[in-house]
Amino acid sequence: MNSFNGNSIVMVAVMLLLATVVTAAPNSCAKLDTQTDPFSCCTIPKLLDLAVVGKCFEQYPIDQPDAKGSKPASSTPQTDCMSECILNATAIYDKKGDLNDKKLNNVFLDSLPKNSPWLSVVRDAVKQCGETAAKKENEFKKAVADQKKAAGAKAGPVCNPEASFLVDCIHTTVFSNCPTTLRSTSADCDAIWKFLKNCPFSALRQ
Numbered sequence: 157m158n159s160f161n162g163n164s165i166v167m168v169a170v171m172l173l174l175a176t177v178v179t180a181a182p183n184s185c186a187k188l189d190t191q192t193d194p195f196s197c198c199t200i201p202k203l204l205d206l207a208v209v210g211k212c213f214e215q216y217p218i219d220q221p222d223a224k225g226s227k228p229a230s231s232t233p234q235t236d237c238m239s240e241c242i243l244n245a246t247a248i249y250d251k252k253g254d255l256n257d258k259k260l261n262n263v264f265l266d267s268l269p270k271n272s273p274w275l276s277v278v279r280d281a282v283k284q285c286g287e288t289a290a291k292k293e294n295e296f297k298k299a300v301a302d303q304k305k306a307a308g309a310k311a312g313p314v315c316n317p318e319a320s321f322l323v324d325c326i327h328t329t330v331f332s333n334c335p336t337t338l339r340s341t342s343a344d345c346d347a348i349w350k351f352l353k354n355c356p357f358s359a360l361r362q
């Protein structure tokens with residue numbers, strides 16, 4: 157852990173989250189052939205407290221993807237727990253584990269300076285992802301129930317996949333809506349922006 161500074165912990169953590177969430181992509185979203193790291197096309201602001209993310213990452217270390225980028229099947233619950241840990245620590249989840257929408261909005265917006273060009277982008281992303289999460293509530297509940305059943309007696313921690321969904325959705329939506337003035341304009345980045353108009357971020361990295 158000591159070889160990571162705060163920034164790279166967040167980068168690693170967010171990249172792992174992004175690689176984990178499986179989004180149903182339209183067929184036309186088959187892998188985009190680019191060597192370019194999408195995050196080099198737009199530097200998104202830090203939306204979460206580095207100390208919190210670092211602490212949760214240490215508590216629930218996620219296995220690194222192998223060389224081909226595939227991850228061990230068991231890593232998803234860890235990712236969910238890391239995300240849940242972040243939402244707990246920021247009180248986005250209250251003591252009962254219920255989502256506090258106002259807190260969700262505040263935590264992500266408070267990280268930005270008052271005149272940030274990202275304010276409206278982040279506000280929209282939080283709103284959109286919060287609404288999508290609400291629609292998927294039954295799906296998340298079922299996933300938790302299934303995991304509890306599967307874990308049986310030797311149950312490790314079972315965490316809510318909603319947490320990873322929210323962290324992932326907000327970061328990828330913010331990235332996809334990077335203000336034009338802050339975008340890099342290389343040919344590779346242009347291809348990535350075009351791709352993201354119709355395809356989810358998760359289809360970029362497979």
Ligand SMILES: *[C@@H]1O[C@H](CO)[C@@H](O)[C@H](O)[C@H]1NC(C)=O
Binds near residue numbers: 237240251253
């Ligand atoms: C989050 O908080 C809830 C309620 O206090 C607790 O049951 C759960 O274990 C916590 N999750 C993590 C990952 O720490």
